[in-house]
Amino acid sequence: MQHYVMAVDQGTTSTRCILFDARGRLVSVAQREHQQHFPRPGWVEHDATEIWRNLGRIVPQALADAGIGAEQVAALGIANQRETTVLWDRHTGVPVGRAIVWQDTRTDAMVEALAREPGADRVRRLCGLPLATYFSAPRIRWQLEHMPGLRERAERGDVLFGTIESWLIWNLTGGPDGGVHVTDVTNASRTMLMNLRTLSWDDELLEFFDVPRAMLPEIRSSTEVYGTTSRVVPGIRIAAALGDQQAALFGQTCFAPGEAKCTYGTGSFLLLNTGTTPVLSTHGMLTTVGFRIGEEPAVYALEGSIAVTGSLVQWFRDGLGLIGSAPEIETLARTVEDNGGCYIVPAFSGLFAPHWHSEARGVIAGLTSYITKGHLARAVLEATGWQTREVVEAMNADSGIALSTLRVDGGMTADNLLMQFVADVLDVPVVRPMVAETVSLGAAYAAGLSVGYWPDLEGLRRNWHRAGQWLPEMDPARREREYAHWRQAVELTFGWTRPSPAATAGTDVTELVQADHRRMEELFRELRNDEADRAALAGELVSLLTAHATATSRVLRPAAPGTDIAADVLALAECASEKALLRLETVVEDHIRAEERGLLNELRRTVSPAERLSLGRAFAAERARRLDATPDPRRGLRL
Numbered sequence: 001m002q003h004y005v006m007a008v009d010q011g012t013t014s015t016r017c018i019l020f021d022a023r024g025r026l027v028s029v030a031q032r033e034h035q036q037h038f039p040r041p042g043w044v045e046h047d048a049t050e051i052w053r054n055l056g057r058i059v060p061q062a063l064a065d066a067g068i069g070a071e072q073v074a075a076l077g078i079a080n081q082r083e084t085t086v087l088w089d090r091h092t093g094v095p096v097g098r099a100i101v102w103q104d105t106r107t108d109a110m111v112e113a114l115a116r117e118p119g120a121d122r123v124r125r126l127c128g129l130p131l132a133t134y135f136s137a138p139r140i141r142w143q144l145e146h147m148p149g150l151r152e153r154a155e156r157g158d159v160l161f162g163t164i165e166s167w168l169i170w171n172l173t174g175g176p177d178g179g180v181h182v183t184d185v186t187n188a189s190r191t192m193l194m195n196l197r198t199l200s201w202d203d204e205l206l207e208f209f210d211v212p213r214a215m216l217p218e219i220r221s222s223t224e225v226y227g228t229t230s231r232v233v234p235g236i237r238i239a240a241a242l243g244d245q246q247a248a249l250f251g252q253t254c255f256a257p258g259e260a261k262c263t264y265g266t267g268s269f270l271l272l273n274t275g276t277t278p279v280l281s282t283h284g285m286l287t288t289v290g291f292r293i294g295e296e297p298a299v300y301a302l303e304g305s306i307a308v309t310g311s312l313v314q315w316f317r318d319g320l321g322l323i324g325s326a327p328e329i330e331t332l333a334r335t336v337e338d339n340g341g342c343y344i345v346p347a348f349s350g351l352f353a354p355h356w357h358s359e360a361r362g363v364i365a366g367l368t369s370y371i372t373k374g375h376l377a378r379a380v381l382e383a384t385g386w387q388t389r390e391v392v393e394a395m396n397a398d399s400g401i402a403l404s405t406l407r408v409d410g411g412m413t414a415d416n417l418l419m420q421f422v423a424d425v426l427d428v429p430v431v432r433p434m435v436a437e438t439v440s441l442g443a444a445y446a447a448g449l450s451v452g453y454w455p456d457l458e459g460l461r462r463n464w465h466r467a468g469q470w471l472p473e474m475d476p477a478r479r480e481r482e483y484a485h486w487r488q489a490v491e492l493t494f495g496w497t498r499p500s501p502a503a504t505a506g507t508d509v510t511e512l513v514q515a516d517h518r519r520m521e522e523l524f525r526e527l528r529n530d531e532a533d534r535a536a537l538a539g540e541l542v543s544l545l546t547a548h549a550t551a552t553s554r555v556l557r558p559a560a561p562g563t564d565i566a567a568d569v570l571a572l573a574e575c576a577s578e579k580a581l582l583r584l585e586t587v588v589e590d591h592i593r594a595e596e597r598g599l600l601n602e603l604r605r606t607v608s609p610a611e612r613l614s615l616g617r618a619f620a621a622e623r624a625r626r627l628d629a630t631p632d633p634r635r636g637l638r639l
């Protein structure tokens with residue numbers, strides 16, 4: 001009897017069930033969209049029950065279309081939209097309100113308040129993520145605060161939390177009747193509650209976000225048998241779960257460090273495999289778990305997440321009605337030669353990587369009466385290209401290696417004009433594999449490996465075949481000119497819903513620099529006390545030095561030579577060694593003296609007060625961007 005592997009891809013707009021054969025070929029597909037609820041500006045919700053109902057329809061349909069029975073399914077792998085938060089009653093299985101989707105920005109003010117709380121600077125180091133509305137923990141807290149009685153129920157374990165794979169696995173394995181409450185490491189790594197190194201829920205993070213442990217699922221590997229289905233189609237082993245972008249990394253067979261892919265769907269997500277040690281970004285990338293096979297060490301990834309790409313095309317179609325279907329955007333864009341000077345920055349959910357400005361909102365810039373809907377269509381597609389460029393630049397800066405080829409997948413890769421533009425603005429070849437359903441393929445691969453349907457990763461690599469390739473053609477001068485316009489347009493989005501951190505910091509830059517100096521001195525003083533929490537102090541010092549050094553070199557004296565403190569900061573970050581600390585203290589004291597006598601006086605002499613305020617805004621913004629990023633002190637840290 002021939003066997004197949006089943007994958008479920010529970011995405012932002014639809015749920016797909018696909019059966020694959022042993023050669024990784026697609027045998028049948030069943031798909032259903034679910035409704036998007038936008039109850040208020042910035043709010044995005046899904047009905048978790050509708051998604052569960054859809055699964056109940058598509059699984060039998062995929063089996064029927066393939067003409068096979070459940071006994072021929074070797075295993076089921078689930079990939080899912082990540083960060084979307086479902087709370088439900090353990091006894092009835094009824095969700096508590098609608099699921100709050102990853103694009104939702106209602107926690108904006110809460111996140112900003114959290115950023116000012118003690119301990120905020122440690123969050124990123126523990127979980128690899130910046131404080132942003134994108135992730136699950138602020139959403140859980142928001143629900144616990146806004147729904148009367150919910151916190152008590154959650155503390156008793158009567159209300160459960162899960163991302164979508166948790167919700168589906170719990171339901172598939174029995175729901176209120178013995179359902180298994182689990183999540184996998186990749187999904188858990190998007191909650192802000194998991195410690196990136198121990199791969200377990202972290203007490204400090206739970207306390208910071210005020211989330212009761214009793215409501216959380218058990219964290220498991222990405223490939224292991226969590227249970228067997230007892231509902232929908234009984235008797236199928238559920239053998240893998242991964243966040244959809246991690247599943248795509250797996251489906252693209254990016255198993256080795258240095259391999260990367262970008263999936264172009266509702267949003268777009270570039271992931272780079274960084275191996276078994278987490279690399280912490282200093283350029284606005286996320287650190288996330290890429291996958292964990294059984295008991296093997298977890299493999300980590302750096303991720304550049306872009307919130308709005310395909311959904312901008314959807315908005316062009318549904319919101320503006322300028323096209324009837326997504327593919328028509330290419331036809332319309334081809335009616336003109338170029339963008340006519342027009343740029344669209346789709347900061348609908350703020351801006352994600354590498355900016356992380358949740359207060360930003362979208363703009364259409366460069367409008368003149370020359371602009372037609374054809375130009376707007378171009379600007380829509382180009383927005384995806386430029387956002388990719390920003391993310392690739394940041395990724396290259398973090399990894400120290402320039403990306404040489406980009407593997408792509410997802411619905412938008414059907415657009416040739418767009419893929420050519422991506423190759424043009426990145427100046428690297430873009431390649432697409434034969435199987436475009438990479439998320440599902442990755443989930444299937446993981447489940448198949450888990451039960452021995454496929455023996456090893458090498459065999460899977462052999463299934464990857466190139467189906468499309470786009471080579472860069474754009475004139476470099478034009479590329480840089482247009483990129484400068486794009487960046488200008490991006491700046492316009494900042495501070496729209498309220499002044500951005502950059503705008504609120506209306507302080508003379510010399511005062512900001514001095515405030516940092518005083519804090520550094522204080523930290524060195526406290527570090528001499530054996531009874532102090534020296535690890536926490538060293539952590540704050542490392543973050544502060546990095547943020548200060550970066551902001552100073554970027555805003556105040558880009559070309560000036562400085563003292564290389566990377567080795568000492570590294571030693572301090574890794575083991576707080578006494579010798580490194582003493583050396584660092586001397587270097588920092590010298591720096592403070594020199595800067596206060598030299599640079600700050602020079603600024604007072606040569607720069608007007610208004611300009612110093614403006615420099616202060618730039619310094620504060622740059623510093624804030626770096627501050628919650630744990631530094632990789634090996635890279636270019638100079639005072």
Ligand SMILES: Nc1ncnc2c1ncn2[C@@H]1O[C@H](COP(=O)(O)OP(=O)(O)O)[C@@H](O)[C@H]1O
Binds near residue numbers: 266313328
């Ligand atoms: N030919 C096209 N050109 C540009 N965008 C497209 C095209 N076809 C589909 N899209 C966009 O791709 C997205 C769907 O891709 P898909 O990978 O199915 O997304 P998801 O998994 O996020 O639901 C939609 O947002 C749609 O607007």
Ligand SMILES: O=P(O)(O)OC[C@H](O)CO
Binds near residue numbers: 081083102244266267
């Ligand atoms: O469902 P997609 O393809 O839009 O992916 C959503 C991401 O997982 C959000 O982080």
